[in-house]
Amino acid sequence: MTKWFTALAFLSGLFFLPDAAGEEKTEEGFSQYVAKLKAEAVEQGFDASFIERTLENIEFRATVIRSDRNQPERKITLDSYLASRVPDWKVQQAVEKLNEHKVLLDEIGAKYGVQPRFIVALWGNESNFGRIQGNYDVLSALASLAYEGRRETLFKRNFFAALTILSEGHASVDTFKGSWAGAMGQSQFMPVSFLQYAVDYNGDGKKDIWGTPADVFASIANYLSSEGWSDDITWGRQVKLTQSVEAFGLSSTLFKPLAHWHAQGVTRYNGAPLPTNDINASLIMPDGDKGRIYLVYQNFHTLMKWNRSQYFGVSVGYLSDRIKKGF
Incomplete structure (x- = not known):
């Protein structure tokens, strides 16, 4: 720093x-x-x-x-934040890491009910895949x-x-x-979080979030699973509004079915209709109605328990989406 x-x-x-x-x-x-x-x-x-x-x-x-x-007080936009936190080289490395550890990540993902791409996205955002601890x-x-x-x-x-x-x-x-704040290891857990969520996945008697990939991945997955993650859904999606922002409830805790948002004129970012899945979502505007707008699902709010910044939560979701696309 x-x-x-x-x-x-x-x-x-x-x-x-x-x-x-x-x-x-x-x-x-x-x-x-x-x-x-x-x-x-x-x-x-x-x-x-x-x-x-x-x-x-x-x-x-x-x-x-x-x-x-x-700590920085200068306001940056979400676009600038994403460009800094999720550059192309990080996406490429994330895809490579997902493939490198595929067998282990699939096993841990199945055990804890967390999609591997989100484990890798958090790993990359927190410590640059273990390089910056x-x-x-x-x-x-x-x-x-x-x-x-x-x-x-x-x-x-x-x-x-x-x-x-x-x-x-x-x-x-x-x-x-x-x-400097005491966050540790490749998952950057605070010590209190370590005691609650860290996992000795390889069974060697140590919860090694500093150097053992199995323990790192399982600890990240255990945190998400313990805080309400569901592997049946993703984190959210970028959307567009077809009417003025005043027509919408802007509380990030106001969960409504996708059908509700569709009826209110919310569309996918490309203008296509929202999915018909029976999923509850809330509307967030990290930069106000002139910036990026998202419908986010419960998994996003789990990410917010990890770090109470909407920018951080969006960056993890954004990186996971790009991993899914294969860069």
Whole structure:
């Protein structure tokens, strides 16, 4: 991730960082905070010697706090987002990966009830098929974000979940890397999500979402299946409106049968009638009525549980559609 601060700001940020109320976040303060985390971990039942060994090299990371505070606010269009997230080279690689792992993906897809193309689409969007998993020490990142304070409860939960992952032997502390926010592995699970959804599919005793394709694919599929995915339907489709937008209910949670939307004058993007399937859908306009318009099905809302961004959900669906077409 690009860092926009200067070298001077970076160097000074290693030693102190004002919080939202103006209080300085210092290395000394962080050390005191980690001492409290250690005590709380032991209270939760972690072995004291394990905690001391595991947190021996934990460090304050002002950079992750800056990344959290300075997430991009510039508005981009969905068209621009899709061009960036789903370029042709990624589609081509997605098709190649689907073919490379076809036997395994078909097996996992059948077991969990998830079409393989969606597993590959999420894999590609989250980590570029495992190539970009993050280089931040997960424990240092999570502890620093908890120490910052704005979302302490969230990041503490994930910090203790990360300790559980290590104590169970799924990863080793020296290679426990992830994004600045603590997302891990080829599926970019947060530690809490790992404990809930990660799968040891190859039966070696480890839920290895960092390096074992079977575990990565099964973990993605298990998440989707657990959150209500159906392999009987797709995610949605781009559509056109034949009357003014005011005629439509724009709540993304307003589910109506396709026949309802057909009666309201909604068509496929090419102008053809909607399918006659008995499927409920909701209408979304991520960029308003001047941008792309979609009818989305329940599977799209499952994708929104993974990442609460309509742009992200559409990008996964869009990539899956292009995979299906074979590039």
